[in-house]
Amino acid sequence: MQIIACYSNKGGVGKTATAVNLAYAFAASGRRTLLCDLDPQGASGFYFRVKPSKKLVDAQFFEDDERFAKAIRGSDYDNLDILPANMSFRDFDVFLSRMKNGQSRLKKALKAVKADYDVVVLDCPPNISMLSENVFQAADAVVVPVIPTTLSRRTFEQLLEFFQASGLPETRIHAFFSMVQNIKSLHGETIAEMTAAYPGRFTRATIPFASEVERMGLTRAPVLATAPASRAGRAYQALFDEIEERVKA
């Protein structure tokens, strides 16, 4: 079982859209896929029309394998299931504090469903916290969307520093440029600079700033399902192909 974490220590960068489309693409490629919604803001479950489960607001959630497995819901798409976490911020704090005693608790919980899935995609909350550290430990790949601006560069550096400080291998980080607007020269320059500064960390594929992605909130379905031939659709497919290739290697 492979664990792919979608993570950003900055909000509003298209992380949830990435998790949703990557999970869809893994499932469409024939792999049994579980998308875990760990981000109370992102609500990737929303994009699959899965109603939040009232039973899941309990922080002991990950400590109870059976409850974890029972909370999973099938999506409308073959091979793709969703874990709609729906934790409130307050619950999340409690949850995180509980996690202190066992860094690998997330991995333990995922083990309970190991036989059911080939790929688990995690939609992570946007901060470097206990949970994030857990996620980085457990993940085979950490997919990081980066908007090509100066500010984003700072945030990305913080992430790399965090990896170094925690003794985590940087090679797990697979960053890509998100919400790219070709019309902005700053975007082009930042992409060139960062790609050169962090060799091997960025994928060739970039995700454009596109209305199809915004429209996901209306269609409540992955772009890859509703508009695979669109610019954004093709970009997500290219990103998936590249991530898949990198994770394989």
Add this chain to the structure above:
Amino acid sequence: MTTGDGIYYLAAARLGDLAERDVQNLKPVLEWTEGSRPFAIRDCFDQSLRMSRRLLLEDGGLLELISATGEALRQPATPQARFVAEFAEGPVKAALAGLSPLRALLPVAAGMARSGRLALIDDEGKTRARAELLELRPTDGNAVILVTPQGLRGYDRALHDLVAHVRDCGGTPLGAGNLYRMIDPANTGYVAKPRIEVGREETAFDAANDLIDGYLPVARANEQGIIADLDTEFLHDHRVALRKIRSVLSLFKGVYDLEQTAELKLRFSALMAPTGPLRDLDVYLLAQQGFCDLVPERMHAGLDRMFARLRDRRAAEHARLAAHLRSKGYQKEIKALTKLFAKRRKLLAGQNASRASFDLACELIWKRYRRIRRIAAGMTAETPDDEVHRLRIECKKLRYLMEFFGPVFPRRDLKDVLEPLKDLQDSLGLFNDYAVQQTKLQAFMDDLGDAPHKLDIAQSVGALIVVLHQKQLGEREKIVAAFARFNSDRMQRTIRRLFHEGKGS
């Protein structure tokens, strides 16, 4: 996605009901995929697949084996393949390994198929449960829909509601009903060994009539398959049914009037006689591989030539038998006999006619058993073949008697006796086969005349005869051992208790 709750079928006429109303506040949505493709349902004549609650479906270019739980094995279809051995290697072929290799997989229904999906959708537009639909529209017969509910993980309740809805609309579990009959109400199935009830106090006359009346339709049911040459089992079953009838006539002594018994024996014997040559050739041709395995490879060419000649003869014999079965003479005779045993007014009772089945059964079986023990007691390695042959015939008669009268004896006791008897018969049968094969192969060689490649054929067949002789000698030792098992003290006591001391029940 989780697998659902089995697979169901319903009349296509009920399709409208499936999507007509909400199911527990979930909206049913029906969608069909564009286009259709040819399909065929296949099964053996004896419906072995249906009996084992499976469905073999050729769907476009795919061959699917669907179990009652709705799980399907798939592999590419092999066009024109009729026997399991002819299918390409794959999971379906592997799963069909238990079927008789001699039985052709015949089309039960064929026509056009299309796929669809029924989804139950909630107020957010999310699918809670769905079912794969396969509409089968046969060229002849009623259209049906196969419904395979598929639950989505975490929505068990919706799946449960969907299954209940499908059943409300007339959905029948594949394993519980008869899909073939829904397609063709005239599809009655075929049973090679009908269960014919014989009561303990039922008169022997009635029992004999019931048995013959029960086996005549079996013989008749196989006629068309023989004529169309679908597989060799049709002729085999046809002959077994007639042989059983003849056994009733000869073994149920004194049940019918003496003169009428003789006349009936002659009539049934005459029905069966024309089927012998074709069956003999079938047996040889089916043994082709086995024969080849017995001799060195350099001898195979000669055997292949022999089998080519046998195949030509078989074609001629088949044409002759098919013409015979279609002839007015045959049809009139078998109909007359069927009527005779159905109406029974013209059957004349013999001196044992009114005896209770149980009494007569005990007497006949006990007598036969004692005769077998007498023959077998003196059997050594030097016993002439004819004596072994006689033992084989006696065992066969004993087996038939026990099976005919089976229902009047306790099932478990009878099974205990029949098992070692069957083993003994198997050995005796092999011994006899080896002997007959040697004689027949010799006759085949003597018959070659100036046939081309005569020398090749004679060499190979000669080698085969030597091997068969060795095997025959080996089998004789096994017969002695098999008889010892059948003749054990425990078996003797059981047989005595069952058939001699009137304690059959």
